[in-house]
Amino acid sequence: MNGKLGDSVKAxxxxxxxxxxxxRGSIIRELEAFGRAKGIAADWAGFADAWRGGYQPAMQRxxxxxxxxxxxxxLHRMILDRLLAEYRLAGIGEADRDHLNRAWHxxxxxxxxxxGLARLKRRFIIGTLSNGNMALLVDMAKHAGLPxxxxxxxxxxxxYKPDPEAYRLPPDLLGLSAxxxxxxxxxxxxxxAASREGLKTGYVPRPLERGPGKPxxxxxxxxxxxxxxxxxxxxxxLGA
Amino acid sequence: MNGKLGDSVKAxxxxxxxxxxxxRGSIIRELEAFGRAKGIAADWAGFADAWRGGYQPAMQRxxxxxxxxxxxxxLHRMILDRLLAEYRLAGIGEADRDHLNRAWHxxxxxxxxxxGLARLKRRFIIGTLSNGNMALLVDMAKHAGLPxxxxxxxxxxxxYKPDPEAYRLPPDLLGLSAxxxxxxxxxxxxxxAASREGLKTGYVPRPLERGPGKPxxxxxxxxxxxxxxxxxxxxxxLGA
Numbered sequence: 001m002n003g004k005l006g007d008s009v010k011a012x013x014x015x016x017x018x019x020x021x022x023x024r025g026s027i028i029r030e031l032e033a034f035g036r037a038k039g040i041a042a043d044w045a046g047f048a049d050a051w052r053g054g055y056q057p058a059m060q061r062x063x064x065x066x067x068x069x070x071x072x073x074x075l076h077r078m079i080l081d082r083l084l085a086e087y088r089l090a091g092i093g094e095a096d097r098d099h100l101n102r103a104w105h106x107x108x109x110x111x112x113x114x115x116g117l118a119r120l121k122r123r124f125i126i127g128t129l130s131n132g133n134m135a136l137l138v139d140m141a142k143h144a145g146l147p148x149x150x151x152x153x154x155x156x157x158x159x160y161k162p163d164p165e166a167y168r169l170p171p172d173l174l175g176l177s178a179x180x181x182x183x184x185x186x187x188x189x190x191x192x193a194a195s196r197e198g199l200k201t202g203y204v205p206r207p208l209e210r211g212p213g214k215p216x217x218x219x220x221x222x223x224x225x226x227x228x229x230x231x232x233x234x235x236x237x238l239g240a
Numbered sequence: 241m242n243g244k245l246g247d248s249v250k251a252x253x254x255x256x257x258x259x260x261x262x263x264r265g266s267i268i269r270e271l272e273a274f275g276r277a278k279g280i281a282a283d284w285a286g287f288a289d290a291w292r293g294g295y296q297p298a299m300q301r302x303x304x305x306x307x308x309x310x311x312x313x314x315l316h317r318m319i320l321d322r323l324l325a326e327y328r329l330a331g332i333g334e335a336d337r338d339h340l341n342r343a344w345h346x347x348x349x350x351x352x353x354x355x356g357l358a359r360l361k362r363r364f365i366i367g368t369l370s371n372g373n374m375a376l377l378v379d380m381a382k383h384a385g386l387p388x389x390x391x392x393x394x395x396x397x398x399x400y401k402p403d404p405e406a407y408r409l410p411p412d413l414l415g416l417s418a419x420x421x422x423x424x425x426x427x428x429x430x431x432x433a434a435s436r437e438g439l440k441t442g443y444v445p446r447p448l449e450r451g452p453g454k455p456x457x458x459x460x461x462x463x464x465x466x467x468x469x470x471x472x473x474x475x476x477x478l479g480a
Contacts, residue, residue: 073415125378135415138365138390150378151390155413173395175313175375 005225006239008180009200012120013129013152013170015161015185016137018209020117020128021107021144024048025208030103034096042087045211050086054079059131059160069158071133077101104132105139110206114145116231123240125149129170129183131160150174162193171199184234188222195223202226202234245465246479248420249440252360253369253392253410255401255425256377258449260357260368261347261384264288265448270343274336282327285451290326294319299371299400309398311373317341344372345379350446354385356471363480365389369410369423371400390414402433411439424474428462435463442466444474 017023031044058075061067080101084092092100120126127150128137134153141148152170159165171178178198185191186206195201203224207216228234257263264285271284298315301307320341324332332340360366367390368377374393381388392410399405411418418438425431426446435441443464447456468474 125382133415134390134413138414142365142389149382149391150374156396173374174378175373 005182005200006123006237009124009182009238010176010180011125011127011170011174012182012184012202012238013127014117015183015187015190016128016130016132016140017107018206019184019186019204020113020146021109021140022206022208023052023104023107024211026107027051027103030100030106034100038092038096040089042089047083047087049210050083051076051079054082063160063163071155072104072131073101073133073136076104102139105136106143107140109144109146110230112230112232114147116235117147119235120231120238120240121147121149123238125174127152127170127174129161129166130154131166161190164193164197167194167197167199182225184231188217188219188224191224192222200225202228204228204230204234245422245440246363246477249364249422249478250416250420251365251367251410251414252422252424252442252478253367255423255427255430256368256370256372256380257347258446259424259426259444260353260386261349261380262446262448263292263344263347264451266347267291267343270340270346274340278332278336280329282329287323287327289450290323291316291319294322303400303403311395312344312371313341313373313376316344342379345376346383347380349384349386350470352470352472354387356475357387359475360471360478360480361387361389363478365414367392367410367414369401369406370394371406401430404433404437407434407437407439422465424471428457428459428464431464432462440465442468442474444468444470 014020027048028045031047035042035044055075058079062070080097084090117126127148129152130137131154133155134151137151137153140146141151152173154160154166157165157169167183170181174181179200182200182202183191183194184202184204186204186209188203191201191203201224203226205216226237228237254260267288268285271287275282275284295315298319302310320337324330357366367388369392370377371394373395374391377391377393380386381391392413394400394406397405397409410421414421419440422440422442423431423434424442424444426444426449428443431441431443441464443466445456466477468477
């Protein structure tokens with residue numbers, strides 16, 4: 001069946017934060033380096049988790065219409081400014097804030113990601129389908145060596161996942177039917193929303209996304225077209 | 241001055257048809273192969289020129305509002321259907337028409353294009369800014385090995401070049417100022433329109449675009465930020 005799936009699927013689009021890149025480890029490293037350079041001691045892991053923790057609520061303000069369309073770069077910055085105040089670091093200036101905010105453009109890939117994508121690219125169109133904005137995704141691809149054929153962002157639909165408009169974007173822009181496109185993600189809720197729009201689903205759990213010792217996502221009652229441990233196994237299972 | 245230009249420019253976006261790929265040679269080869277396979281003799285070079293000749297008038301119908309937003313794939317198909325009737329080839333069926341129309345997804349690059357782009361990619365964000373639709377550009381990149389960091393199309397602005405909205409797309413989506421983006425094109429009119437929106441301009445004439453023995457474009461009175469013979473020289477002049 002998986003060989004058959006590899007024949008019917010033409011394009012793989014990837015969730016990025018957590019699925020392709022290790023946002024938590026990368027952001028903690030950036031914050032720690034910043035702290036060392038500035039002589040600031042703080043709970044940087046907690047800061048990273050709080051920064052990411054502000055992400056879904058901020059997007060929800062956009063989805064609900066409370067905020068007009070706002071890019072992730074700007075949402076990240078709003079959260080950062082609030083956290084710096086909470087951490088009593090309000091004296092940090094504009095250039096440093098901008099540098100910190102752009103840490104999200106410099107996230108590092110999971111160890112299997114680049115090799116797996118290179119292999120998948122030989123057989124499939126590979127692209128992003130991320131809530132990250134285009135500039136962030138393009139910068140990240142250059143930083144991390146991610147060999148995308150196409151960078152697609154919720155920004156192009158002006159709707160954040162899991163709004164259905166975001167999942168309609170890849171088949172529409174690639175000239176494919178929904179069932180010829182597979183979303184690959186580490187997040188069951190993202191995959192469920194993609195499936196409702198007719199996309200195929202590939203689940204690649206990333207148990208370390210939120211740090212060591214966290215319980216895995218509950219996937220009882222979930223259906224995925226494919227499950228793989230990492231992108232190398234994903235390529236194998238799709239015949240790439 | 242060019243070294244300085246290489247420092248201030250962050251992204252190069254390329255016109256594609258004629259600038260990166262040899263549409264005429266490629267389309268003639270595809271039509272000739274089709275004719276041989278089907279036992280049809282025709283003036284395939286004339287057919288290719290007439291097909292391309294229908295392109296600007298078809299886009300003008302979209303620009304003027306006579307047609308709603310229509311992708312290049314669909315404009316190419318409208319012109320193809322008309323030409324097949326004119327060439328008394330109306331018996332050609334749907335599958336063959338679709339195959340022929342997708343020849344525009346399989347255009348071959350100029351000999352310097354892939355090597356020049358690979359070199360430019362080391363220093364700059366490189367992308368397309370084409371009137372071709374996204375699916376066409378993504379398929380072409382895979383066919384021709386064009387190593388784009390980002391595929392941008394007039395389709396995303398729903399305005400064909402030279403409408404100003406098309407040129408505003410790359411700075412907007414890449415998070416850059418207009419003057420940090422250079423349009424590279426073989427067509428002075430495209431570059432003039434980009435310049436009016438504040439983009440830098442790189443002129444790479446492609447004297448064989450319309451076939452051998454054609455007079456070069458008149459560039460008297462035109463200003464370009466950079467002129468290069470091909471993408472290798474373009475990379476040299478930009479310090480890449």
